[in-house]
Amino acid sequence: MSRQRDAAVLALPVGERDHAHGPANAPVTLVEYGDFECPHCRRAYPIVKEVQNRLGPRLRFVFRNFPLTELHPHAQHAAEVAEAAGAQGRFWDMHDRLFERQFALADDNLIEYATDLGLDAARVARELAAHTYKAKVRDDFMSGVRSGVNGTPTFFINGERHDQAWDVEPLAVAVEDAARHS
Amino acid sequence: MTEAMTPVTGGPVAPGTRAPDFTMHSTPDQTVSLRDLRGRPVILAFYPADWSPVCGDQMALYNEILPEFQRFGAELLGISVDGVWCHLAFAQNRRLHFPLLADFEPKGAVARRYGVYREGDGTSERALFVLDADGIVRWSYVSPIGVNPGADGILRALEALATPRGRG
Numbered sequence: 001m002s003r004q005r006d007a008a009v010l011a012l013p014v015g016e017r018d019h020a021h022g023p024a025n026a027p028v029t030l031v032e033y034g035d036f037e038c039p040h041c042r043r044a045y046p047i048v049k050e051v052q053n054r055l056g057p058r059l060r061f062v063f064r065n066f067p068l069t070e071l072h073p074h075a076q077h078a079a080e081v082a083e084a085a086g087a088q089g090r091f092w093d094m095h096d097r098l099f100e101r102q103f104a105l106a107d108d109n110l111i112e113y114a115t116d117l118g119l120d121a122a123r124v125a126r127e128l129a130a131h132t133y134k135a136k137v138r139d140d141f142m143s144g145v146r147s148g149v150n151g152t153p154t155f156f157i158n159g160e161r162h163d164q165a166w167d168v169e170p171l172a173v174a175v176e177d178a179a180r181h182s
Numbered sequence: 183m184t185e186a187m188t189p190v191t192g193g194p195v196a197p198g199t200r201a202p203d204f205t206m207h208s209t210p211d212q213t214v215s216l217r218d219l220r221g222r223p224v225i226l227a228f229y230p231a232d233w234s235p236v237c238g239d240q241m242a243l244y245n246e247i248l249p250e251f252q253r254f255g256a257e258l259l260g261i262s263v264d265g266v267w268c269h270l271a272f273a274q275n276r277r278l279h280f281p282l283l284a285d286f287e288p289k290g291a292v293a294r295r296y297g298v299y300r301e302g303d304g305t306s307e308r309a310l311f312v313l314d315a316d317g318i319v320r321w322s323y324v325s326p327i328g329v330n331p332g333a334d335g336i337l338r339a340l341e342a343l344a345t346p347r348g349r350g
Contacts, residue, residue: 008334011334068243068246069246070245070276070277071276071277142250145250145332146334147332147334148331148333149243150240150243150331163329
């Protein structure tokens with residue numbers, strides 16, 4: 001058993017189960033483990049958008065759930081509702097809405113957002129009540145734990161944990177670097 | 183090697199070594215002694231200070247992962263040089279469900295015995311130790327001070343403990 005280890009790497013490769021934005025053959029894949037109620041993830045949200053704008057089709061962005069439920073009482077349900085929206089093909093719309101309305105994430109709000117986005121809100125409500133996506137969220141969470149996720153947000157660039165700052169410049173530079181070296 | 187001879191410097195207590203015993207306060211009127219935890223794995227998580235200004239800091243993260251540690255029957259102890267009242271407020275604020283021990287008087291004495299005290303800073307390293315049921319260190323890791331090490335290393339170490347020797 002070694003006392004030291006290499007930089008943390010993504011234990012679960014990006015695949016069919018993931019929500020991905022951008023081409024599958026993009027030279028860079030940026031994975032975020034995030035929590036819809038975490039203020040730092042809220043701050044990262046426009047930063048990731050800016051990096052996506054800069055890289056265009058050279059970047060694929062993947063979001064996985066890492067709800068810190070002891071700290072954030074609404075994070076679990078928000079994650080499940082994002083998955084429910086994903087089941088209707090609208091994960092990213094809900095992802096954006098949740099971060100933009102982070103101050104209002106009670107169950108009623110979540111269903112209201114499903115209605116606003118033109119989803120089958122009754123189905124979202126049913127799936128939330130039945131915790132249809134609880135296991136999926138847990139799988140995301142455990143894949144993060146196994147990958148060395150150490151808080152939210154945690155980013156992985158082409159599978160390697162990004163331990164530097166994640167303001168626009170450092171994140172964009174790291175992603176550009178990965179694009180050049182891939 | 184007797185516990186008193188455990189070196190203060192020279193890096194963290196090495197795997198294969200008996201973990202130095204300690205008794206520390208977990209609340210103003212309760213103490214935890216390492217020797218009382220024999221018979222199950224123990225995770226010692228030294229960290230620099232309560233109240234680090236991020237969500238999902240190291241202790242909050244372990245709090246979320248606690249059920250996974252408990253699957254191995256493991257006991258998790260957080261340790262910093264903060265005093266017991268500070269720990270109490272921090273644990274309540276973050277809703278922690280495991281003990282935080284105060285390595286407070288003499289300050290950092292336990293961290294020193296584990297070889298993970300930072301003299302200039304007056305805090306411990308971010309250091310993890312996984313002890314087996316006999317109190318022997320089986321795995322340790324010292325993280326760069328600014329980097330929360332996460333929990334993947336702990337889980338791998340617990341899995342290795344759970345695998346009977348000579349098999350798997």
